[in-house]
Amino acid sequence: MAVEALDEAAAISADLIALYIPMHTATRMAAELLPRLRTMNPAAHINCYGLYGPVNSNYLKSLGADSVVGGEFEGPLVDLARGLLAGNAPSVPLVSLAKQVFQVPRRSDLPALSHYGKLNDGRDGSVVAGYTEASRGCKHTCLHCPVVPVYKGKFRIVQRDVVMADIRNQVAAGARHITFGDPDFFNGPAHAMALVQSVADEFPGLTYDVTIKVEHLLRHADLLPTLVATGCVFVTTAVEAVDDNILAILDKGHTVDDFHRAVALANDLGLVLAPTFVPFTPWTTLAGYANLLTTIADLDLIDHVAPVQLAIRLLVTQGSGLLGLPDAGEMFGDYHQKALSHVWRHPDPAVDALQIAVAAAAETGDSDGLTRRESFHRIRALAQKAAGLPTLAAPIDQATPLPVPHLSEAWFCCAEPTVRQFANLGVAI
Numbered sequence: 009m010a011v012e013a014l015d016e017a018a019a020i021s022a023d024l025i026a027l028y029i030p031m032h033t034a035t036r037m038a039a040e041l042l043p044r045l046r047t048m049n050p051a052a053h054i055n056c057y058g059l060y061g062p063v064n065s066n067y068l069k070s071l072g073a074d075s076v077v078g079g080e081f082e083g084p085l086v087d088l089a090r091g092l093l094a095g096n097a098p099s100v101p102l103v104s105l106a107k108q109v110f111q112v113p114r115r116s117d118l119p120a121l122s123h124y125g126k127l128n129d130g131r132d133g134s135v136v137a138g139y140t141e142a143s144r145g146c147k148h149t150c151l152h153c154p155v156v157p158v159y160k161g162k163f164r165i166v167q168r169d170v171v172m173a174d175i176r177n178q179v180a181a182g183a184r185h186i187t188f189g190d191p192d193f194f195n196g197p198a199h200a201m202a203l204v205q206s207v208a209d210e211f212p213g214l215t216y217d218v219t220i221k222v223e224h225l226l227r228h229a230d231l232l233p234t235l236v237a238t239g240c241v242f243v244t245t246a247v248e249a250v251d252d253n254i255l256a257i258l259d260k261g262h263t264v265d266d267f268h269r270a271v272a273l274a275n276d277l278g279l280v281l282a283p284t285f286v287p288f289t290p291w292t293t294l295a296g297y298a299n300l301l302t303t304i305a306d307l308d309l310i311d312h313v314a315p316v317q318l319a320i321r322l323l324v325t326q327g328s329g330l331l332g333l334p335d336a337g338e339m340f341g342d343y344h345q346k347a348l349s350h351v352w353r354h355p356d357p358a359v360d361a362l363q364i365a366v367a368a369a370a371e372t373g374d375s376d377g378l379t380r381r382e383s384f385h386r387i388r389a390l391a392q393k394a395a396g397l398p399t400l401a402a403p404i405d406q407a408t409p410l411p412v413p414h415l416s417e418a419w420f421c422c423a424e425p426t427v428r429q430f431a432n433l434g435v436a437i
């Protein structure tokens with residue numbers, strides 16, 4: 009549904025409709041779609057499956073879903089389909105963490121890979137990208153992370169032969185790059201390294217990207233040269249903040265100094281880092297935000313950060329670990345069902361105003377085709393002014409970015425759906 013319009017004939021004739029909601033964006037789209045599906049086909053069993061299902065179960069059911077399952081959902085979905093075929097009332101667990109023997113995903117019914125986000129090499133060239141997962145869940149329990157309420161510090165491996173077959177099929181369908189969607193590729197480093205070696209052996213020239221937390225980049229520094237040698241063109245790493253107090257509150261497992269060390273390590277190896285941030289939290293200050301931008305500039309990371317990353321506001325999902333903080337009651341307000349988040353306001357209204365201005369600048373920069381550098385300097389001017397700091401002259405080379413590989417869609421799991429994605433559902437926003 010992210011790239012094509014709803015097939016109404018299929019929806020009307022189906023006995024079972026299942027919507028995949030692995031992240032916030034998809035869940036927001038599913039919430040719009042559910043009432044339409046329910047009206048079109050009152051008799052169908054409608055299921056929502058994926059990471060965001062369990063914490064939003066009541067809401068999704070109020071919109072028309074009959075069942076919801078998160079975690080390792082394939083087994084329960086098969087049981088559900090078999091139960092419906094046999095005429096039984098199906099019982100679907102809200103969360104399954106059962107270890108599974110996976111099957112190779114059948115993606116041939118999906119739109120062509122060229123319809124999805126591509127890998128941009130940073131020089132205006134792009135190649136078709138595929139997607140797979142070598143693991144799910146996460147060993148860690150960062151407080152703000154939506155993986156934690158479902159997996160609770162556990163992770164599950166997808167068997168290597170299944171991942172390889174999935175990649176093989178996508179390469180045959182035109183993929184020249186693979187995005188590994190694992191929450192953290194180094195939760196199982198032995199599995200990860202054996203896999204990328206097999207990928208490089210079988211598909212020389214195929215590139216890939218992975219997500220690895222700062223702590224793991226440092227702990228497994230000895231593995232990073234192999235990533236470079238096997239075709240890894242960038243590593244997304246969730247830095248979140250450059251303030252040790254905020255990092256400690258979020259229980260991120262790294263410090264600002266660790267981030268600096270990870271950047272130095274990556275630079276030495278020629279490994280491109282794509283840091284992600286949650287710059288706007290209840291603990292953010294105007295000076296702290298300006299310092300974040302200064303840090304990004306000082307580390308030569310301006311071209312590595314999608315401008316939208318500079319506008320992200322902390323999302324407090326239902327069941328979030330953040331709700332267990334001692335002062336959570338004062339910080340986080342009621343749960344806003346449609347937004348899928350607890351509402352919160354910063355104690356300093358100027359911080360909220362800056363967030364709105366930065367989000368607008370990032371969006372305008374995107375629609376006006378500005379480089380990351382140009383958007384960054386617009387945002388930095390806003391931040392400096394808000395913090396009462398002097399305006400900084402933009403460097404003269406701001407329109408000539410470094411060639412940093414990135415995906416054409418600045419994907420991040422807390423993104424709101426785009427106008428086009430809502431239009432595919434027949435919903436105007």
Ligand code: SF4
Nearest residue numbers: 146148149150153191
């Ligand atoms: S933020 Fe990353 S490392 Fe932390 S729990 Fe979530 S997936 Fe794991």
